[in-house]
Amino acid sequence: MTRGTFLALLLGLAACRGEPGNDAPGFSLRISLVPTPPIEGPTRVVVEIRDPEGEPVEGARVRLRGDMAHAGMIPVEEALVDEGAGRYAHSSFDFTMGGDWILTTTVELPDGRGMERTQEVRVVSSPDGDPQG
Ligand SMILES: [Cu+2]
Numbered sequence: 001m002t003r004g005t006f007l008a009l010l011l012g013l014a015a016c017r018g019e020p021g022n023d024a025p026g027f028s029l030r031i032s033l034v035p036t037p038p039i040e041g042p043t044r045v046v047v048e049i050r051d052p053e054g055e056p057v058e059g060a061r062v063r064l065r066g067d068m069a070h071a072g073m074i075p076v077e078e079a080l081v082d083e084g085a086g087r088y089a090h091s092s093f094d095f096t097m098g099g100d101w102i103l104t105t106t107v108e109l110p111d112g113r114g115m116e117r118t119q120e121v122r123v124v125s126s127p128d129g130d131p132q133g
Contacts, residue, residue, distance in 0.1 A: 024115040026052030029105060031119055040126040042092035045078075047105055049086050056086025059110040064093065069100035069120075098125025 027049065034044040045064060049057040062080040067073070076096060080088035095101065103119045 022115050024107075024109055024113045027057070027107075027109070027115060028054075029107065029115070029117050031103060031105065033121065037122060037124050038095055039124045040095050040098040042094050044089065044091050045080070045093040046083075046087055046089045047080055049088065049107060057109065058082065058084060058086060060088070061108040062088040063106045064090065065104045065106070066093070066095065067102045067104070068097060069102060073097065095123045098123050 030048045032046045032048070034046070047062055047064065049060055049062070051057050059082065062082075064078055064080055066076040073096070076094055078090045078093055080090050083089050099122070101121050101123055103121055105117050105119075107115045107117075109115070
């Protein structure tokens with residue numbers, strides 16, 4: 001079973017239990033990373049949120065957590081800054097090691113509803129090759 005399948009199963013279970021983490025159906029959330037693909041080290045992250053009508057959502061509270069797919073790493077967690085027009089960003093989200101990361105975005109909408117989305121991303125190891133990472 002691939003990790004993707006496992007994650008899909010987890011999300012499916014969460015949906016079946018009606019977790020409060022996803023009580024904003026129809027809202028879309030798109031993560032972009034600069035550079036893409038991301039390189040180990042500080043990375044600009046932008047999350048764009050749109051409502052079911054496709055309009056940008058302003059005034060939400062957005063947090064991003066990065067966990068590595070393997071054990072023993074300290075998660076990286078940051079609050080994103082509302083840049084307006086439905087864009088929330090952090091200019092130096094620090095991928096502390098190259099490899100597979102799971103990004104979890106937690107959103108509190110202005111009306112109090114919440115949602116949580118996960119996405120996998122592969123981070124390229126720094127060409128400087130610091131083995132201590
Ligand atoms: Cu790691």
